[in-house]
Amino acid sequence: MNKTIILEKRPVGKPQLSDFKFTDTELPQIGANEVLLKTSLVSVDPYLRGRMSDAKSYSAPFQLQKPISSGIVAEVMESNNAAYTKGDYVSGLLEWKEFQKSEGKRLLKVDAAKAPLSAYLGVLGMTGLTAYLGLTEIGKPKKGETLVVSGAAGAVGSVVGQIGKLLGCRVVGIAGTDEKAEMLKAKYGFDAAINYTTTSNMIEAIATACPDGVDVYFDNVGGEITDGVLANINQLARIIICGSISVYNETSVPMGPRVETTLIKNSALMQGFIVSNYAAKFPEAIIQLSSWLQAGKLTYSETIIDGFDQIPQAFIGLFEGQNNGKMIVKI
Amino acid sequence: MNKTIILEKRPVGKPQLSDFKFTDTELPQIGANEVLLKTSLVSVDPYLRGRMSDAKSYSAPFQLQKPISSGIVAEVMESNNAAYTKGDYVSGLLEWKEFQKSEGKRLLKVDAAKAPLSAYLGVLGMTGLTAYLGLTEIGKPKKGETLVVSGAAGAVGSVVGQIGKLLGCRVVGIAGTDEKAEMLKAKYGFDAAINYTTTSNMIEAIATACPDGVDVYFDNVGGEITDGVLANINQLARIIICGSISVYNETSVPMGPRVETTLIKNSALMQGFIVSNYAAKFPEAIIQLSSWLQAGKLTYSETIIDGFDQIPQAFIGLFEGQNNGKMIVKI
Numbered sequence: 071m072n073k074t075i076i077l078e079k080r081p082v083g084k085p086q087l088s089d090f091k092f093t094d095t096e097l098p099q100i101g102a103n104e105v106l107l108k109t110s111l112v113s114v115d116p117y118l119r120g121r122m123s124d125a126k127s128y129s130a131p132f133q134l135q136k137p138i139s140s141g142i143v144a145e146v147m148e149s150n151n152a153a154y155t156k157g158d159y160v161s162g163l164l165e166w167k168e169f170q171k172s173e174g175k176r177l178l179k180v181d182a183a184k185a186p187l188s189a190y191l192g193v194l195g196m197t198g199l200t201a202y203l204g205l206t207e208i209g210k211p212k213k214g215e216t217l218v219v220s221g222a223a224g225a226v227g228s229v230v231g232q233i234g235k236l237l238g239c240r241v242v243g244i245a246g247t248d249e250k251a252e253m254l255k256a257k258y259g260f261d262a263a264i265n266y267t268t269t270s271n272m273i274e275a276i277a278t279a280c281p282d283g284v285d286v287y288f289d290n291v292g293g294e295i296t297d298g299v300l301a302n303i304n305q306l307a308r309i310i311i312c313g314s315i316s317v318y319n320e321t322s323v324p325m326g327p328r329v330e331t332t333l334i335k336n337s338a339l340m341q342g343f344i345v346s347n348y349a350a351k352f353p354e355a356i357i358q359l360s361s362w363l364q365a366g367k368l369t370y371s372e373t374i375i376d377g378f379d380q381i382p383q384a385f386i387g388l389f390e391g392q393n394n395g396k397m398i399v400k401i
Numbered sequence: 402m403n404k405t406i407i408l409e410k411r412p413v414g415k416p417q418l419s420d421f422k423f424t425d426t427e428l429p430q431i432g433a434n435e436v437l438l439k440t441s442l443v444s445v446d447p448y449l450r451g452r453m454s455d456a457k458s459y460s461a462p463f464q465l466q467k468p469i470s471s472g473i474v475a476e477v478m479e480s481n482n483a484a485y486t487k488g489d490y491v492s493g494l495l496e497w498k499e500f501q502k503s504e505g506k507r508l509l510k511v512d513a514a515k516a517p518l519s520a521y522l523g524v525l526g527m528t529g530l531t532a533y534l535g536l537t538e539i540g541k542p543k544k545g546e547t548l549v550v551s552g553a554a555g556a557v558g559s560v561v562g563q564i565g566k567l568l569g570c571r572v573v574g575i576a577g578t579d580e581k582a583e584m585l586k587a588k589y590g591f592d593a594a595i596n597y598t599t600t601s602n603m604i605e606a607i608a609t610a611c612p613d614g615v616d617v618y619f620d621n622v623g624g625e626i627t628d629g630v631l632a633n634i635n636q637l638a639r640i641i642i643c644g645s646i647s648v649y650n651e652t653s654v655p656m657g658p659r660v661e662t663t664l665i666k667n668s669a670l671m672q673g674f675i676v677s678n679y680a681a682k683f684p685e686a687i688i689q690l691s692s693w694l695q696a697g698k699l700t701y702s703e704t705i706i707d708g709f710d711q712i713p714q715a716f717i718g719l720f721e722g723q724n725n726g727k728m729i730v731k732i
Contacts, residue, residue, distance in 0.1 A: 343665070
């Protein structure tokens with residue numbers, strides 16, 4: 071018995087439970103140099119929605135009737151590989167299976183003594199790298215500038231805001247409930263927060279929260295929230311397009327105000343950010359993030375769901391605002 | 402008698418002759434350190450439309466009932482300034498007047514022996530600087546890449562395409578008539594050209610003209626042409642938003658497909674370009690452009706209209722496709 075989750079159908083619009091299928095596969099037998107891994111923690115992320123479509127994108131689409139993969143922390147159960155010992159924990163891009171084997175090449179050993187294992191999927195994993203490298207490599211925030219973050223209560227957004235504060239910015243977050251907006255200020259130290267669901271005029275709300283205009287915008291959401299921010303950008307503003315959760319489930323390209331004149335008038339830069347393009351910078355970024363984390367300067371939220379069977383629902387929950395911070399399934 | 406053109410009304414939509422008014426002012430008397438200038442050549446440019454509105458932008462709006470200014474080449478008629486002698490020609494941002502005085506601070510002496518005077522408003526002036534610096538500073542084209550230029554038969558676009566060829570790119574131009582498309586290939590050496598007015602499917606047309614996709618897009622037009630190009634961009638594409646003539650006269654922000662997912666999927670960069678932000682690079686750019694021009698490697702077109710009274714109509718003509726290359730009024 072080795073439960074596996076495969077992509078049964080490509081989602082149309084919002085993913086449904088019926089897009090996924092549970093199958094049983096054999097327990098793998100490991101060969102020379104291989105390790106047997108038992109899945110401990112599974113990261114579910116909005117970007118996986120893109121890989122479930124077969125449109126051309128930066129990473130290959132998942133194949134139908136094949137396992138889905140995402141960031142996973144796993145325990146080494148058996149090892150024929152000198153680099154790993156039974157009992158080690160590793161992280162990597164692995165399949166949604168209870169057990170799997172690996173040659174160990176793209177695994178990273180993680181240390182439960184230095185940080186909770188789940189942090190290696192979050193603030194010390196892809197989430198933290200995305201926040202840090204997106205903000206610093208494209209956003210290049212300067213002390214005293216104003217940073218706006220959409221999806222600010224999410225796993226990436228909450229780290230972006232804290233890094234913005236550490237770098238000396240005024241930081242304004244946008245989230246979808248009053249509780250989240252309150253948390254941005256109380257827990258993460260944002261200077262101001264906007265609940266977009268109760269805001270009728272985003273342009274005015276951003277203008278009020280950002281009296282000196284917006285210099286850097288870290289966008290996880292897109293759509294009308296972005297329209298409101300763009301109306302308030304300063305000369306030479308930098309806009310990091312990191313995610314677009316508001317449109318991931320659209321079946322046609324959504325329409326919105328054209329951005330060309332806004333970009334020209336403000337000599338502004340807008341750039342799509344994919345963390346894997348910055349792999350050369352991962353080591354230094356991890357050192358910086360670990361140092362902040364150990365100094366107590368970075369905090370994070372997790373929503374942990376229990377049980378392998380809950381992986382598809384946890385993923386779907388991302389599009390229903392069911393997470394505070396990083397969404398993780400614990401096996 | 403010193404004819405002057407003032408902004409009578411802010412244009413709504415496309416500019417009209419009635420937005421401008423001719424007045425007579427006194428012939429200026431020059432004081433210490435001043436020069437008296439007689440206007441020889443006036444550059445009319447699409448970006449002036451932006452300054453005729455009072456919206457916040459990168460340069461201050463023109464004031465109502467005050468003279469409009471643009472790039473002008475003028476002859477020095479009298480001089481109390483040691484840097485200038487009667488008979489010199491200068492270029493600068495000057496007012497739409499037959500005669501005006503200046504302290505000479507922001508004037509550049511130009512040499513009619515090295516290039517035709519009109520070139521200092523074009524390929525060796527703001528036009529050439531915009532083409533060269535927009536392409537190299539944001540577009541960063543590499544040998545073998547594909548460059549697409551919209552508004553390619555215009556003053557900036559035709560220079561961009563030629564520089565693209567000099568830098569080793571495959572260059573595809575988009576223009577609005579068959580004659581212009583033909584000229585792009587025959588006169589400017591573009592590899593392919595598309596007449597957008599007779600193209601029903603821009604996405605397919607770009608795909609056909611760019612079998613390896615689009616790496617750099619120099620956009621002077623915006624709107625549906627841009628939509629067609631964006632559907633064909635490659636990973637890490639760079640998009641220079643230099644102009645948006647298709648929407649300058651719109652009275653509300655036009656709608657179009659949202660660009661966020663396209664930018665993310667391709668890790669693409671889109672940046673508004675204003676040449677004045679790159680003033681520190683003007684000297685080296687002028688040296689490069691002069692060197693290419695003198696070596697016969699850069700050619701340019703001009704549409705020269707005769708008579709001070711024709712300035713407003715020449716400006717309006719820009720939005721009616723009446724120019725091939727740089728539109729200049731000769732006094």
